[in-house]
Amino acid sequence: MCGIAGRILSAPGRIGDDLVDLMEAQRHRGADSTGFALYGEPLETGYIVRAMAPERDKLSADLDDFLAILRENGSDFLADPTYDNADTAHVSVRMTIKDPKDFVTWSRQADTMCEQLEIQSVGRSLEIVKDLGGASEVAEKHNIRDFIGTHGLGHARLATESSVSPTASHPFWARLFPDVAIVHNGQITDYYTWRDRLERKGYRFMTYNDSELIAVWIADQMAQGSSQAKAMKDSIGQIDGVFTYLLCDTDSMGFAKDRWAIKPLVVIEENGQMAVATEEQAVRMVYPGNEDIINYDGPSMTGTWQISSVRKAA
Amino acid sequence: MSEVVVTAGDSPIREVNIEIRARLAEGNSVVVRDTRSRHNLGVGLPAGAKVRFEGSVGYYCGGLNDGAFIEVERNAGWSTGEAMATGEIIVNGYAGMSTGASMRGGLIHVKGDAGPRCGVAMKGGDIIVEGKIGYMSGFMAHAGRIIALSGADEACADSLWGGEVWVAGPVESLGVDSKIIEPEPEEVASVEELLAGRGLGDNSREWQKIVSAQKLWHFESRDASAWLMI
Numbered sequence: 001m002c003g004i005a006g007r008i009l010s011a012p013g014r015i016g017d018d019l020v021d022l023m024e025a026q027r028h029r030g031a032d033s034t035g036f037a038l039y040g041e042p043l044e045t046g047y048i049v050r051a052m053a054p055e056r057d058k059l060s061a062d063l064d065d066f067l068a069i070l071r072e073n074g075s076d077f078l079a080d081p082t083y084d085n086a087d088t089a090h091v092s093v094r095m096t097i098k099d100p101k102d103f104v105t106w107s108r109q110a111d112t113m114c115e116q117l118e119i120q121s122v123g124r125s126l127e128i129v130k131d132l133g134g135a136s137e138v139a140e141k142h143n144i145r146d147f148i149g150t151h152g153l154g155h156a157r158l159a160t161e162s163s164v165s166p167t168a169s170h171p172f173w174a175r176l177f178p179d180v181a182i183v184h185n186g187q188i189t190d191y192y193t194w195r196d197r198l199e200r201k202g203y204r205f206m207t208y209n210d211s212e213l214i215a216v217w218i219a220d221q222m223a224q225g226s227s228q229a230k231a232m233k234d235s236i237g238q239i240d241g242v243f244t245y246l247l248c249d250t251d252s253m254g255f256a257k258d259r260w261a262i263k264p265l266v267v268i269e270e271n272g273q274m275a276v277a278t279e280e281q282a283v284r285m286v287y288p289g290n291e292d293i294i295n296y297d298g299p300s301m302t303g304t305w306q307i308s309s310v311r312k313a314a
Numbered sequence: 315m316s317e318v319v320v321t322a323g324d325s326p327i328r329e330v331n332i333e334i335r336a337r338l339a340e341g342n343s344v345v346v347r348d349t350r351s352r353h354n355l356g357v358g359l360p361a362g363a364k365v366r367f368e369g370s371v372g373y374y375c376g377g378l379n380d381g382a383f384i385e386v387e388r389n390a391g392w393s394t395g396e397a398m399a400t401g402e403i404i405v406n407g408y409a410g411m412s413t414g415a416s417m418r419g420g421l422i423h424v425k426g427d428a429g430p431r432c433g434v435a436m437k438g439g440d441i442i443v444e445g446k447i448g449y450m451s452g453f454m455a456h457a458g459r460i461i462a463l464s465g466a467d468e469a470c471a472d473s474l475w476g477g478e479v480w481v482a483g484p485v486e487s488l489g490v491d492s493k494i495i496e497p498e499p500e501e502v503a504s505v506e507e508l509l510a511g512r513g514l515g516d517n518s519r520e521w522q523k524i525v526s527a528q529k530l531w532h533f534e535s536r537d538a539s540a541w542l543m544i
Contacts, residue, residue, distance in 0.1 A: 028353075261449045261450070264411065280391060281351035284350055288350075293370075297411055297429040297448055298448065298449055
């Protein structure tokens with residue numbers, strides 16, 4: 001069992017604050033780890049990189065290695081990297097980088113040092129922040145509530161299929177596609193079959209979390225020219241298991257639900273803004289009034305909301 | 315019987331339920347405010363109790379009901395009235411998945427639509443849904459009646475063992491091992507009488523009564539492919 005949430009604002013605002021409220025209300029669905037995919041004002045050029053290093057003591061050396069790979073690819077830091085100063089061994093790092101000459105080449109090369117410094121997201125706008133603990137603890141450690149942006153995702157994890165670690169939690173970046181992220185509630189039952197197929201095609205998995213498969217699977221569909229909407233629709237017939245997941249980029253947020261209608265999704269849309277979550281009590285944290293809710297409870301459903309005007313296309 | 319207010323807010327649900335019971339024990343009926351769609355409200359309420367929830371409730375509201383009258387002003391989450399023995403639950407809005415799961419008796423009356431697997435594994439009692447019942451409603455039910463006044467989603471009455479699913483309006487598709495049969499006039503009269511007693515009388519309805527085709531009663535693994543939906 002996990003809890004997911006998404007939030008879209010009609011103009012940049014305290015997106016982090018809303019997402020923490022949405023996730024805190026679903027803490028009972030899993031509090032071993034919590035994560036956020038936050039979309040701030042997009043950069044015109046350059047990328048924001050969020051990464052995690054398992055050994056804080058070695059961070060400075062790891063960043064030197066990371067920078068060397070950046071420079072080999074015609075990129076550089078645009079500012080000094082920042083990181084949390086908690087007393088945990090692992091450390092979360094935020095970097096802004098110049099556009100590499102070739103994004104995919106750089107990204108693949110940077111991933112070769114994933115055991116030292118694992119990239120968790122790259123985007124003009126997207127920042128994935130995830131860690132151990134419930135929403136409040138993660139929010140406090142990483143200052144999530146003060147994040148200003150237009151939209152984002154949240155995830156509360158109760159690990160059922162793989163280990164608990166800060167990197168194995170959600171959201172997952174659709175590797176090699178800047179700004180694309182997913183959160184998932186469910187279990188993927190043909191995980192190893194798909195993982196094997198995708199690894200043969202050259203995709204790298206960072207964890208044994210079955211939800212990472214959805215992110216990699218979507219990236220593979222996009223690499224073949226599929227739109228996100230089509231990929232979500234196709235995933236229902238091709239990925240086996242019970243799932244409700246949210247897929248987000250800078251322009252849109254979508255959802256897909258499995259054939260068995262197992263995992264719920266509750267939505268409130270009002271005045272160009274939207275909140276979506278696993279449970280009604282979460283969306284009521286941001287809409288405490290009498291707004292009507294929509295329950296997407298049926299089987300094989302997908303939908304997309306546009307970020308600018310929050311229109312749903314079924 | 316005087317009506318007293320209990321506020322749920324962010325109090326621990328155990329404390330809210332203890333307070334509801336304490337107020338009921340003093341001979342009051344109870345209105346619960348600021349429900350925030352929280353789970354497990356009003357579970358295991360005793361016979362004679364009368365509790366109304368303002369706003370919406372979360373999962374398992376009125377579960378293990380033992381004879382109480384419970385009303386939810388708006389929506390209910392999963393498994394409203396799960397395993398209830400007797401009593402009555404009214405949901406004025408939408409009732410989420412698995413409404414009346416494993417219920418043994420009593421009545422659940424949903425004024426909006428009901429989500430997937432309404433009446434899953436029910437063993438008795440009646441569920442009335444004025445709207446539409448969701449995907450796979452009646453899944454593996456053993457006894458009792460589900461009565462839907464505005465149609466049924468796909469795979470209606472899937473793997474029904476016993477009991478009846480009554481649908482007025484379109485049935486999008488039948489689930490495995492269920493069939494539509496012609497109801498006896500006295501059965502229709504019994505359903506209409508129940509509905510009339512709730513202000514829903516309408517003798518012009520065209521009923522589809524769905525029951526088990528009873529083939530899964532004697533399941534053989536060599537026949538498994540006949541039951542696979544995908």
